[in-house]
Structure formats: C-alpha cells, structure tokens
Amino acid sequence: MNKIIFCILFFFLLLVSTPGLSTPALSSSEANAVLKQAMSLHKQAIANEGGWRITGKFMKKAKKLLDKGDRRKALDVAIRAREFAELSIMQADMEKKSWSEPPYLK
Amino acid sequence: MCHHYRLSILLLLFSLLLVNPLLYAGPKEDLVRYQGYFQKRFSNLSLDDLSNGLYNFDEGRREQWEAIMEFPPYEIAIEEGEELFNKPFGNGKRYADCFDNGGVAIAHTYPRFNAKTGKVQNISAVINECRVANGEKPLRYLKGEIVKLLTYMADTSRGKKIDIQVPDDPRALAAYEDGKRVYFTRRGVRDFACYHCHWEAAGQKIRGNVLSTAVGQVTHFPSYRSKWGAVGPIQRRYKGCMKNVGAVPLKAQSDAMNNLEYFHTHMSNGISMNAPGTRF
Amino acid sequence: MPVMKYNHASQLLFVFVLYISFIAVPVLADTSVAEGKKLALEYCVACHQFTGTNQAGSLGPPLLVMKSRFPDRKTIYNIIYDPAVAIKPHTMMPPFGRNKLINKAEINKIIDFLYSL
Numbered sequence: 001m002n003k004i005i006f007c008i009l010f011f012f013l014l015l016v017s018t019p020g021l022s023t024p025a026l027s028s029s030e031a032n033a034v035l036k037q038a039m040s041l042h043k044q045a046i047a048n049e050g051g052w053r054i055t056g057k058f059m060k061k062a063k064k065l066l067d068k069g070d071r072r073k074a075l076d077v078a079i080r081a082r083e084f085a086e087l088s089i090m091q092a093d094m095e096k097k098s099w100s101e102p103p104y105l106k
Numbered sequence: 107m108c109h110h111y112r113l114s115i116l117l118l119l120f121s122l123l124l125v126n127p128l129l130y131a132g133p134k135e136d137l138v139r140y141q142g143y144f145q146k147r148f149s150n151l152s153l154d155d156l157s158n159g160l161y162n163f164d165e166g167r168r169e170q171w172e173a174i175m176e177f178p179p180y181e182i183a184i185e186e187g188e189e190l191f192n193k194p195f196g197n198g199k200r201y202a203d204c205f206d207n208g209g210v211a212i213a214h215t216y217p218r219f220n221a222k223t224g225k226v227q228n229i230s231a232v233i234n235e236c237r238v239a240n241g242e243k244p245l246r247y248l249k250g251e252i253v254k255l256l257t258y259m260a261d262t263s264r265g266k267k268i269d270i271q272v273p274d275d276p277r278a279l280a281a282y283e284d285g286k287r288v289y290f291t292r293r294g295v296r297d298f299a300c301y302h303c304h305w306e307a308a309g310q311k312i313r314g315n316v317l318s319t320a321v322g323q324v325t326h327f328p329s330y331r332s333k334w335g336a337v338g339p340i341q342r343r344y345k346g347c348m349k350n351v352g353a354v355p356l357k358a359q360s361d362a363m364n365n366l367e368y369f370h371t372h373m374s375n376g377i378s379m380n381a382p383g384t385r386f
Numbered sequence: 387m388p389v390m391k392y393n394h395a396s397q398l399l400f401v402f403v404l405y406i407s408f409i410a411v412p413v414l415a416d417t418s419v420a421e422g423k424k425l426a427l428e429y430c431v432a433c434h435q436f437t438g439t440n441q442a443g444s445l446g447p448p449l450l451v452m453k454s455r456f457p458d459r460k461t462i463y464n465i466i467y468d469p470a471v472a473i474k475p476h477t478m479m480p481p482f483g484r485n486k487l488i489n490k491a492e493i494n495k496i497i498d499f500l501y502s503l
Contacts (some may be wrong), residue, residue: 033216046374048364051354052295054487082484084295085212091485102301102476224480295485297470302478311444 028071034078035062041085050092055084112162133282133372138371144321153377155200156322158263159385164311164316171384180257180330180382183337187258190249190251195240201255213263214255214379215336216223217368219278224363226281226364227258230339257337260381268325270372281361285369287306288362296354300370303347311346326383337382340367423497425492429482436503446479452500459497466493 038059045051058081064083117166143283150161150254161168191209193220194200217228230252234244234294245252272282292299303312304320311317345355356362360386391485426436426449456462464472467483482488488496 013272046354049291049356050293053352053354054295054353072282078239080486087485088295091292091297094292096287099291099299100476101290104306105139105301295487296480297485298478298480307445307478311442313443314441 009100023025026070028066028074031071031074031078034075034082035059035066038062038078040086041082041089043101045085045092048089048092048096050095052084052088055088058084072102075082108186118384125286127168127385134280136232136286137373137375141321141376144308144319148319152321154296156319157374157377157380159289159318159323159326160316162319167316169386170370171386174384174386178382179336180328180367183254183257183330184261184382187256187261190255191258192366195237195242199239199240201233201236204232209239210262211266213260213381214266214268215370217219217364217370218271219273219275219277219281221273224277225361226285226368228339228341228359228364230341231359231364248339248345253328253339254336256339257382260328260379264381265377265378266379268371268374270368270375272368272372281365282369284362284374285365285367287383288366289369293348296352298351300347320370322377324374326377326381327386328381329382329383329385332386340370357363418495419496419502422495422502423452425488426499430496433479435482436500437463449503451498452503456493456500459494459501462497462500463493498502 007015011058034086042051042055042059045055058077062074062081065077107326141153144151145153148156148162155162158168161171188223192200202210206212213229217226220227221226230247233252233255234247238245249351270276289300292302303317303318304323308317309318325339327343328337330337331343333346341358342367344363347356356366392471398490403468423438429441430446430449431439431442433443434447434449435442435444436449449478452462465479466488468481469477470481470484473479480487483490
C-alpha cells in the first residue's frame with residue numbers, strides 16, 4: 001500500500017516539477033520586460049563596438065514565441081538573449097582595457 | 107649572493123629601460139616585427155608571394171585560381187569603372203580633379219591620413235567627398251558604382267608597392283594605434299580577434315577553408331569573390347569576417363573601420379599591388 | 387485478499403522499475419554519446435578532426451584517444467568552458483561555457499562523446 005502511495009506521490013512530484021505543465025499562465029509582460037532589457041543592452045553593446053549577432057537571433061526567437069503565445073518559452077529565450085547582451089558588454093569592456101598582441105608577435 | 111641578486115635586478119631594470127623604447131617605437135618597428143614573423147615562419151615565400159594568400163597553401167585551389175585568372179571575372183568592372191571615372195560631373199569637373207596624379211596609380215597609397223580633418227580616408231571616402239564638393243549625390247558604399255571606380259583605380263596601381271604613410275602627427279599615430287586596437291580586439295560570441303585566424307593559424311584550415319596570412323591580404327582588394335558574385339572592397343570583407351566570428355559588424359566607413367583599414371594596409375607596405383584580384 | 391492484490395501490483399511495479407533502470411542506464415549513456423557527437427559536429431569540427439568528420443579544420447589538435455590523454459574529466463571540462471583560463475590567454479579556442487554557447491549538461495555530453503573516441 002505504502003509503496004503505491006509512494007509511487008503515485010513520486011509521479012505527481014515529477015509532473016509538478018516539469019516546467020510548463022503546472023505553472024500558472026504567465027503574463028506576456030514578464031517576457032516583454034526581459035526582452036526590452038535585452039534590447040537596450042544589445043544597443044549599448046553595439047554602440048560599444050561589441051554587439052553579438054546571437055543576441056539578435058535570440059531576441060527574434062523570443063518575439064516569435066510571444067506572438068505564438070508560448071510565454072514560458074519566450075521568457076526562457078528572452079533571458080538567454082539578455083545574458084548574451086550582458087556578456088557582450090563585458091567582453092567589449094574587458095577588451096578595451098586589456099587587448100594585446102599575442103606573445104609570439106613580440 | 108645578495109650582492110649578485112641586487113646587481114642582476116639592476117641590470118634587468120637597466121636593460122628594460124634600454125629595450126622598451128625599441129620594443130615599441132611606432133609603425134616602422136611594427137612593420138619589421140609583423141613582416142618578420144611571416145618571413146621567418148614561411149621562409150620559402152617572398153613578401154610578394156604572401157599576397158597570393160591561401161593559394162600559397164592549397165595546391166588544388168591554386169590551380170583552379172590560375173585557370174580562372176586567364177579570364178578574370180573583374181575585367182568588366184575595370185572597364186565600367188574607367189568609363190565612370192572619366193565621365194564629367196554636372197559642373198564639368200571630374201574625379202581626376204580630386205586626386206593626386208589625376209587619380210591614376212595612387213590606389214596603393216590609400217588609406218591616407220587627412221591633416222585637415224585629422225582622420226583617415228580611404229579612396230571610397232575621397233570619391234564621395236569629391237562628388238559632394240561638385241554638387242553630386244554621394245554613392246552607396248561597398249557595392250555598385252563605387253566599387254567599379256575602385257576597381258579601375260586599383261588596376262592603375264597594379265604592380266606598385268603598397269605605401270601607407272603615418273605622418274608625424276599625433277592624430278595620425280592615434281588613428282594607426284586605434285586601428286591596431288580594433289585588429290587585436292576579440293569580438294563576437296566566439297571571442298575571436300582578426301589575429302587569431304591570420305597569424306599563428308595562417309595556412310591552417312577552418313572547416314574546409316585555408317586561412318591566409320595577415321601580411322599581403324590587402325594587396326588584392328578590391329577583389330572578386332565568388333561568394334559575392336561581384337567585386338567588393340576590403341571593408342565588405344571585414345564585415346564578413348566579423349559576422350563569421352559572431353559579431354555585429356562595425357559600420358562601413360566608421361572611424362573604427364577606417365582606422366582598421368589604415369593599420370591593416372600599413373602592415374603590407376612594400377608588397378606589390380595585385381588588385382583587383384579574385385578569391386573563390 | 388485485496389491486500390494481496392496490491393502487494394502483487396507493487397511487486398510488479400518494483401520489478402518494472404528495476405528492469406527500467408537496468409535498460410535505461412546504458413541506453414542513457416548511449417544517447418549521451420550520440421547527443422555529444424551531434425554537439426561536437428556543431429561546435430568542434432570547424433577546428434578539430436575526429437572520427438566521423440570529413441571537412442574538419444586543422445586549427446586545433448585532432449581529438450584522439452581522449453580518455454587516456456585526459457583521464458580527468460575536469461581538465462576537458464575546464465578547457466571547453468573557458469580555454470583562455472585553462473590553456474592560455476591568447477588562445478583562439480572560443481570560451482563555449484563562459485559565453486553560454488553550450489551549457490553544463492551539453493559540455494558533459496560532449497565529454498561523454500570524446501571519451502568514446
């Protein structure tokens with residue numbers, strides 16, 4: 001008996017922990033907000049001569065998902081776009097400070 | 107012991123003081139270092155040989171290239187470019203009036219530092235400056251009419267040695283140094299700088315493509331690329347490279363791009379122009 | 387009697403779970419290698435040669451007998467994550483992990499594949 005209850009509980013937990021199945025409907029504003037942040041960071045990166053193309057690709061993907069109504073996925077993709085934008089800014093800042101010729105050219 | 111230790115430190119400091127200005131003195135010293143790297147590494151190739159790029163390293167493609175060069179795909183662009191070049195503007199003036207030597211056999215001296223503006227200008231920039239000064243609309247960069255003009259002008263410099271001057275002006279040196287920064291800056295999600303592919307990795311393959319040497323790259327531009335199906339200038343190629351490493355390419359004719367072209371062309375000083383060229 | 391029935395059912399379930407775990411572990415490992423190969427063909431082949439490539443690049447060393455050359459997974463993991471730290475600052479190998487091109491699980495799948503070479 002116990003085992004069965006345990007099993008049912010286990011599968012229930014598995015179900016609950018699967019994203020997308022259990023979470024209440026996300027509002028599109030969340031993904032939109034992240035997307036906006038990504039966009040402004042991406043612009044900043046480009047102005048810094050350090051934009052990444054992958055940021056644009058992920059922003060486009062997120063927009064498409066939003067249009068399709070897949071808010072959960074759209075948010076995930078928008079978050080990745082924002083990460084890329086942040087990383088690209090970090091790279092540009094780092095390179096401005098510390099670019100150098102490779103040792104074999106010295 | 108201690109005494110020796112101190113002495114050696116002193117000697118080290120002294121030698122650093124002596125050597126430092128020699129390590130970096132300016133574009134002339136850079137040139138010796140940059141060209142020296144490839145002369146040492148590929149001692150079987152002359153400096154002029156380097157201008158043949160990947161065909162130095164891929165026998166099969168070299169044969170195909172030589173076959174193509176019997177009827178070069180850029181010939182029409184030269185003819186059309188010459189016609190455009192000689193066509194007078196509405197006010198009766200010509201392109202020839204805007205360049206030294208009537209615009210003939212000068213392509214190997216561009217980009218140049220312009221003391222009036224304090225900035226670097228390539229031929230495309232001068233062409234458009236010339237048009238605007240004579241009441242014409244500027245041309246779109248990188249494609250079309252402007253490339254035909256470049257192609258003709260480059261052809262009149264064929265065989266001339268690249269001769270980029272960095273005059274004794276702090277702004278010229280700053281532009282050169284900025285070009286160096288752009289060249290050695292990692293960009294894109296793949297974190298590549300120009301140098302990663304075209305120094306240590308020159309002659310190696312990235313996927314199926316053989317990488318050319320940094321020194322000798324500019325001499326065949328503008329160049330017909332089968333990928334473009336047209337002749338294009340070096341800044342179009344830069345944009346392609348930047349895209350390949352996952353970067354949003356810098357804007358053509360921006361200060362950063364012009365300075366990059368200045369620095370990158372300077373490192374081929376002394377190598378004969380073989381532009382327009384062909385790459386496929 | 388019903389109790390017996392339940393017991394029987396739970397026993398069956400137990401056996402089933404055991405059965406699955408025996409089958410699944412090697413299958414999972416196999417799919418991990420296969421997925422790792424797919425990733426390697428996407429991210430590594432531009433510069434490295436390995437079994438199953440034809441238009442591979444030659445910028446990096448060929449990926450051969452990886453397990454004996456890199457017995458410690460962590461070494462390969464760190465190289466794939468950020469070679470500018472793990473190899474040398476001026477390396478041309480992209481920092482796949484640092485720049486989030488591939489995640490931790492994917493790096494591990496690639497290593498599973500590399501260890502099969």
